[in-house]
Amino acid sequence: MAGPPATPGRCTAPGLHADPGLQPERTTLAWNRTLLALVVCGALFLRWVPRHGAFPLILSALTAILALVIVAGQARRYRRSARGISSGRTSADVAAVAGTSAAVVLTAAAALLVVVALPVR
Amino acid sequence: MGGSSSAYDGPVTSSSEHRPEGRGAWAARLLGGGVEPDPRFTLANERTFLAWIRTALALLAGGIAVEAFTPAAFDPALRTFLAVTLLVLAMIMALAAGLRWLRVERAMRRRAPLPLPLLVPVLAAGGALIAGAVLVVVLVAPQGGG
Structure with missing residues (x-):
């Protein structure tokens, strides 16, 4: 790239790795697919809005926010795993996994609530 | 340990x-x-977790879709049954995905054998139940009801 070499800034060399298995790319793409699935679920919630009112709308907004949070972390995530691959040591991302798992459990629970408990308008 | x-x-x-x-x-x-463990194994474990989470999200989407998009195809009781089954399965999958990720990570850190994926029989049984229910309805339901 013809970028200015004089900026010893944020994402220069640490973004590079020599892994022929392309682990950082695959992991980042796996997060990408996951957040797209999340967006699909959020869009499906919109179908409930005419019948159930604001609650599914809030759910839809929350899933969209979660997807945005994942998007915002993608660059950091890639850099971090690339650095981990090249240094031979990485730390498991407990917070991301626990947060995603909990968020999907809660979303499913909320959808269950809509199905069994929410009155149809 | x-x-x-x-x-x-x-x-x-x-x-x-x-x-x-x-x-x-x-x-x-x-x-x-x-x-x-080797960073590649940590990342592979994370991707496996994400694959399970996407499975959970697909079940979640299926549950919402069955309830929201099929008012004419199924009678209300069956529709609710299918949606509830799919959503409960989605909850189990999402929770178990996180727990399994943790168990695998812990096993790798101790160089221990990896735990068996208990999620697989649960998913298979749930999928068979839902597919069976839909099959029965399709075969038994009177044609041209709508």
Whole structure:
């Protein structure tokens, strides 16, 4: 790239790795697919809005926010795993996994609530 | 097991001062002792977790869709049954995906055999139940009801 070499800034060399298995790319793409699935679920919630009112709308907004949070972390995530691959040591991302798992459990629970408990308008 | 033994030359015992990114004490406690596995294995475990989470999200989307898009195809009781089954299955999958990720991570850190995927029979049984229910309805239902 013809970028200015004089900026010893944020994402220069640490973004590079020599892994022929392309682990950082695959992991980042796996997060990408996951957040797209999340967006699909959020869009499906919109179908409930005419019948159930604001609650599914809030759910839809929350899933969209979660997807945005994942998007915002993608660059950091890639850099971090690339650095981990090249240094031979990485730390498991407990917070991301626990947060995603909990968020999907809660979303499913909320959808269950809509199905069994929410009155149809 | 415990990570308190100092026999490990590895980085992780109870402190994380070696770690440039740092890790919360709760996360270190969740992961238990042992040594950091190969980064590629950690990333592979994360991708496997994400694949399970997408499975859960697909079930979740299916549950919402069955309830929201099929008012003419199924009678209300069956529609609710299918949606509830799919959504409960989605909850189980999402929870179990996180727990399995943790168990695999802990096993890798201790160089122990990986745990069996208990999710697989649950998913297979749930999928068979739902497919069977839909099949029965399609075969039994009077044609041209709508």
